Amino acid sequence: MQALVYNGPGQKNVEDRPKPMIQMPTDAVVRITRTTICGTDLHILKGDLATCQPGTVLGHEGVGIIDAVGAGVVSFKPGDRVLISCITACGRCNACRKGMYSHCATGGWILGHRIDGTQAEFVRIPYADTSLYPIPDGADEEALVMLSDILPTGFECGVLNGKVQPGSSVAIVGSGPIGLAALLTAQFYSPAEIIMIDLDDNRLAVGKHFGATSTVNSADGDAAQQVMKLTGGRGVDTAIEAVGIPATFTLCENIVAPGGTIANVGVHGIKVDLHLERLWSHNVTITTRLVDTVSIPMLLKTVQSKRIDAKQLITHRFKFDQILLAYDTFGKAADTKALKVIIEA
Amino acid sequence: MQALVYNGPGQKNVEDRPKPMIQMPTDAVVRITRTTICGTDLHILKGDLATCQPGTVLGHEGVGIIDAVGAGVVSFKPGDRVLISCITACGRCNACRKGMYSHCATGGWILGHRIDGTQAEFVRIPYADTSLYPIPDGADEEALVMLSDILPTGFECGVLNGKVQPGSSVAIVGSGPIGLAALLTAQFYSPAEIIMIDLDDNRLAVGKHFGATSTVNSADGDAAQQVMKLTGGRGVDTAIEAVGIPATFTLCENIVAPGGTIANVGVHGIKVDLHLERLWSHNVTITTRLVDTVSIPMLLKTVQSKRIDAKQLITHRFKFDQILLAYDTFGKAADTKALKVIIEA
Amino acid sequence: MQALVYNGPGQKNVEDRPKPMIQMPTDAVVRITRTTICGTDLHILKGDLATCQPGTVLGHEGVGIIDAVGAGVVSFKPGDRVLISCITACGRCNACRKGMYSHCATGGWILGHRIDGTQAEFVRIPYADTSLYPIPDGADEEALVMLSDILPTGFECGVLNGKVQPGSSVAIVGSGPIGLAALLTAQFYSPAEIIMIDLDDNRLAVGKHFGATSTVNSADGDAAQQVMKLTGGRGVDTAIEAVGIPATFTLCENIVAPGGTIANVGVHGIKVDLHLERLWSHNVTITTRLVDTVSIPMLLKTVQSKRIDAKQLITHRFKFDQILLAYDTFGKAADTKALKVIIEA
């Protein structure tokens, strides 16, 4: 089969690889019908993740059709249409029993990272019963690709951890795909204010279109002052960090109100300064989280009931044989205005 | 009346001061029967708190008897015995309505800080209805002095914020009065393990006596490894920071398990490093809090029902005319083994 | 001043009464600019509430302008525009400190019940600091009358107690003003399904217009079957009882899914059957609540940010000298299609 393979920093190729087989009785093999590219795939390609070995098929998102199941799989059979979680969950270990699938003792984020992923014709999914979700009849499968990773990440790490509430004030630092996913799902809770912060006016315009009540371009360096002004000097109840660098985390520290929450979503490469000399008495909460995807069943209901339009995030569509072009388009998002790209089989 | 007055960095005196009077209809004047000294008083004396003006009577803890009340006070009358909260709460502002008394718009921690405090014969208490608590008949008033600040602080900032649960594992970094207050109140929730960490073997022995399941002397620099060993490599569900310096906060970062919580109690003078390059994916929560003292009514019930022995924290007793000696004893805790000292009228 | 007085079962009159005066230092006197009529006022007039003495001025909702304040009132001064909570809260007692204002030791629902109410030119409000709310500049005061009672009741007793969540399923039994208030505020949480149930097709049509995803006319006696069919046999996560009779409570018992919640809002005159022989193993929660109005500040924000259109509930408007006509219109709601009527000074 054809697959997009990471061959070391800066190197990716479409290669012919053997079709994956059932290795454990709890495995399934899924024929991919649609996948996408994540910012994390770009990180791997830059060589930022030493845990990803050259030779790995990339990709941890997608939908498809069950091709084969192991003897221990009870929920799925060949031909079933399924949504793939980016997180593999055994469903049995202590972490899984607490709903913290991201820290599953033998799973977690392994797809397209420690084992071959979804940017291929077929993929092997361990613990299929608890790592795949049935696709309801009549569902728009393209929209569901957004439920593999990006929407659960924005929702769980940003919105749920951030305790967004009716009438509350929210700032989202970073208006890229993940910040926008937080923006879309924050609206489940009807906050009074959602302030979108970014350096890129185009992305801010998208944020406004997606429901932000105001936007702040942080290029001028006075983003904190602007947020304080917008909130009558109080700061925000929830600050969602969706970038992953020290400057944006510091901005969150500067705009969170006493009693508020900083929900970190960004993937950080270096440490940040935590100003406890000021915050020790501010009754703030700071959270981190690798998405658990426990919210997929709930998100499926909101998509099916049209409470959220997940497809808004999709800007470009490609066939699998155009996957290198898809990477190119996604990689140059500032120019192409790409958010999420769909790659169809 | 006699009062202990802060006269600038390094200077304190017992002075004769006019008895405070009702200034607002919501005020009460309380005759102090017992007060104590807090680590924060020592900070003020070192000159660490610019917000405390020379000339201020120190002290924010104590019990006493109502001497006078303003026209707007409905819950108390002269002669009533009362417990004084270290936090003054108007009960009306947005922060107070949310139970975040520490951020009361016109109150918060003002006693012995921005207005004259309790280390005197009399003290004026603003918003008396919501800043004083009636003392039940037959209560041990000495024990109740521990409810003005130290026990609510250990409980609210450490135990509640730290989400201590039955069967969970807890590490408390710092076995001074505040760490021991966290230790005593953590046991309300029956954690399986409570590991006490300090540099001082005497304080660790006290921790063991107060209910710690194990102790770690951090002088050797391998405290994190020892905690990981004690927890089978998992780390702790709750790490309570009860010191207030970068090294102890970093220790907490190194021992908190995925899904766990770092509850900061310590008063920090400088920033700390937050290792998001590692923790971003660990599903951890970090909390800060200035005590709100909302737990005083609950703590009163636990003291009255003997679920907790608050007096264990009291090591020394003085008369008010010995208050300079009391400061000396409390200030040299490493030698005197003082935890909390009682100063009686 | 003119006031609408309850003079015993079936008897109400507009009478001339002395203007109320400050009695306690915590009182305010408010000049009413707008008030409304509640279903509970009709109950009093029927003689259902023995706790309401003949001679009482009715009404517990409204907005107005501060006319006078007692010495102990610190948050308001004459001329301030205020929203009146239907619940009087001392802010000091154990119940108030827990946010359960409805059970305030010396307050609770007393306005227009145990003391004179708001259907008059002036009203005395005890504990003004904690029972009144400032009206923001530029707010639509008519809309805010809905925040005195009906919206907090639908929200707190129905939606919050019912734990409505994104993607969840909700049934509201009773599409009168209170059921519709629950319907409007349930949408703060983006449930996937909201099924409105009533006997009156007009009210169901209003429900549909206000956001219900489906409606069931319960006249045929098969409402439970219809709800089970709409939910694929699962039943609803939240059943909100907004009528107050045994039949509607039983309907809730028949449609709540395992793990779900029945949130009672209705005022019941007689006991109901609780089918524990079936429900003991269904992991259900049943809640009751007299509104606490703790959500007024939050609701104010959602009204100000246009997350909710509170004025949708207002169907008729009268001047105070037409108040008897207003009662007539509200009392014959099946004919007049009245929901909430506004009475303007």
Place this chain on the structure above:
Amino acid sequence: MQALVYNGPGQKNVEDRPKPMIQMPTDAVVRITRTTICGTDLHILKGDLATCQPGTVLGHEGVGIIDAVGAGVVSFKPGDRVLISCITACGRCNACRKGMYSHCATGGWILGHRIDGTQAEFVRIPYADTSLYPIPDGADEEALVMLSDILPTGFECGVLNGKVQPGSSVAIVGSGPIGLAALLTAQFYSPAEIIMIDLDDNRLAVGKHFGATSTVNSADGDAAQQVMKLTGGRGVDTAIEAVGIPATFTLCENIVAPGGTIANVGVHGIKVDLHLERLWSHNVTITTRLVDTVSIPMLLKTVQSKRIDAKQLITHRFKFDQILLAYDTFGKAADTKALKVIIEA
């Protein structure tokens, strides 16, 4: 193998039955080393549960050693010592993902009810990975038999649902094994008062010994008045119903304080009266629950760390060939003072 078989109302026999075999890849077969008898087994024998067919091996509690596992079992292998949950959980369905194992789509309470149970030499356990728990080295296996059902039931249905808190007041109606299990586990949360209510003075004495702060014999018919007196007229924050008849549920309604919770644990055969004409405004919560056993891992930690002495519940011990005598002893608890009886292989 030998097994205790239900042969229709009033009839039980020790019979020779074929050893169970693996039927599904997710099954395990366990050799029972210790089991016990539950009050529910007596209900089945009375013919109260039509869902239990004659011919069924009884028993849903126990510990044992893995004898065989299906191809899909990944957590256990022959020879492993395991604790059997009374609830079978697939770990995959919607209910299981929410932690509501009791309503597992294909599991739930099936052992010794819909399929053969644990009162035998061997038992087949479906979904072994998520229905069995590893026994830590050195654990007291007899104590762990209390974790199959009785302690999780008292804890989850009574204590957790009842929201027992430090300093709160609790009444437990029924001082039999299940009420005593609630009593033992309520103490995890350090309530100020635990009032035990029963008709049997011996069981009340046991309650006192197990930690109740007071006891009330309800034979005189004034139990409600006694509880109100003990609580200063306030009633209790938590009333745990551990009997299952209308009179005891009504007692809970009469003693629950405003804002409090009635946590039903009892198995009811007929409906009860819910006095909403009084309770509609009392802000109470009523919960029901079939145990989910999600608390087993936590309870294991509390047993291992000696926070609870689970063995206190064991009054009698028998060998398997004495199982009919064990039933006799357990069935005549009023005379034999039996709480839980252990049946050893």
